[in-house]
Amino acid sequence: MFGPQIPTVTISxxxxxxxxxxxxxxxxxxxxxxxxxxxxxxxxxxARLAEIPTDRDVAVICRSGGRSAQVVAYLLRNGWEQVHNVAGGMGDWDAAGRPVIGSDGQPGQVL
Structure with missing residues (x-):
């Protein structure tokens, strides 16, 4: 969908x-x-670009990887160099057994 120009990382x-x-x-x-x-x-x-660090690795995640890939492309066009799309998004995060919490601090679920 976005081609090889979008740097990607796996959950691991x-x-x-x-x-x-x-x-x-x-x-x-x-x-x-x-x-x-x-x-x-x-x-x-x-409106909130200043909140994203430029001096360390940034991994962008969404539910499945589509929106995060768009954000990575946007950040790359705007000067970020150490930015990657998280392959599989929160779906793969959850499937890998990584912790998921709700806004109340209790175990959460991926929507």
Whole structure:
């Protein structure tokens, strides 16, 4: 869909040092997200670019990888160099047994 120009990482390649950027909508985030992720809905991205670090690896995640790939392409066009799309998104995150919490801090689910 986006071709080889979109850098991608797998769930297993994400470390504690990676800045995990979740670009899903508020209801998706509230239902379940990675505990250390940073939430920035895709549509708010242009107004909030300053919140995204440029000096470390950024992995962008959504539900399945489509929206996050669009965000990675946008960030690359705007000067980010260390940015990657998370292959399979939160669906693969959950399937890999990685933790998912709701906005209340309790176990969550991926919408």
């Amino acid at each position: 390649e994400i470390t504690d040092e990676t800045y995990l950027l979740d670009v899903r909508e508020d209801d998706e985030w509230a239902a379940g997200h990675a505990p250390d992720a940073h939430h920035l809905p895709m549509m708010e991205l242009p």
